[in-house]
Amino acid sequence: MGQVTVLLFAGVAERLGTRRLVVDVAPGDRVRDVRDRLTAAHPQLEPFLPSLRYAVDEEYADEDTPVPPGATLALIPPVSGG
Amino acid sequence: MLIRVTDAPLDPAEAIAAVANPAAGAIDVFLGVVRNENLGRSVDHLVYEAYPSMAEREMAAIAQEACSRFGVIDCAILHRTGRLAIGETSLVAAVSSGHRAEAFAACRWIVDELKRRVPIWKKEVWSNGEAWIEGPEALNAPAPAPPR
Numbered sequence: 001m002g003q004v005t006v007l008l009f010a011g012v013a014e015r016l017g018t019r020r021l022v023v024d025v026a027p028g029d030r031v032r033d034v035r036d037r038l039t040a041a042h043p044q045l046e047p048f049l050p051s052l053r054y055a056v057d058e059e060y061a062d063e064d065t066p067v068p069p070g071a072t073l074a075l076i077p078p079v080s081g082g
Numbered sequence: 083m084l085i086r087v088t089d090a091p092l093d094p095a096e097a098i099a100a101v102a103n104p105a106a107g108a109i110d111v112f113l114g115v116v117r118n119e120n121l122g123r124s125v126d127h128l129v130y131e132a133y134p135s136m137a138e139r140e141m142a143a144i145a146q147e148a149c150s151r152f153g154v155i156d157c158a159i160l161h162r163t164g165r166l167a168i169g170e171t172s173l174v175a176a177v178s179s180g181h182r183a184e185a186f187a188a189c190r191w192i193v194d195e196l197k198r199r200v201p202i203w204k205k206e207v208w209s210n211g212e213a214w215i216e217g218p219e220a221l222n223a224p225a226p227a228p229p230r
Contacts, residue, residue, distance in 0.1 A: 076201050081130070081132070081197060
């Protein structure tokens with residue numbers, strides 16, 4: 001058992017009232033496993049899920065990307081820079 | 083290649099100086115500035131938030147790809163974060179190239195690409211409320227409402 005850091009931004013951070021969470025991971029866990037565990041603990045995430053992208057250690061990732069212990073998973077709502 | 087996400091005011095002259103090159107016959111510069119209205123709403127100010135380390139990685143990747151894709155000499159991309167008043171500069175993109183056509187094309191592509199994938203978000207603040215904006219050009223933008 002290890003842990004990963006989850007970073008939250010923009011509306012997601014505001015809705016959950018935090019920018020950073022620490023989540024337990026099991027060996028072999030992928031993005032979707034961490035996301036599902038987070039959503040169970042923080043149901044306020046639900047409305048954001050359809051449009052979220054993910055990044056593991058600062059690289060865009062998909063739901064199948066492994067999230068090893070010590071990694072950083074970022075939840076990325078639709079970007080609006082410029 | 084000058085790449086930076088910062089909460090300090092942006093200086094276009096710094097970006098121009100960064101891409102200057104003896105082989106350049108053109109330097110194209112784009113400024114994104116804060117507009118006083120959006121979708122019919124009167125905007126008081128904007129607040130930009132970034133995932134700074136990843137944003138700079140994505141901006142560097144975009145600049146590198148612009149150089150190889152358009153054959154330009156050098157690119158600079160600067161993005162500001164924090165509270166920005168109407169008229170302030172949120173984005174500076176500068177491109178140098180041998181001739182103008184590549185510089186125009188690369189600069190436009192850089193801005194389009196930044197809006198698709200660089201992890202930066204803006205919040206609009208109005209006199210009577212505020213909202214985080216989901217960019218219509220973001221790769222994960224919500225589908226537009228079907229025409230009626």
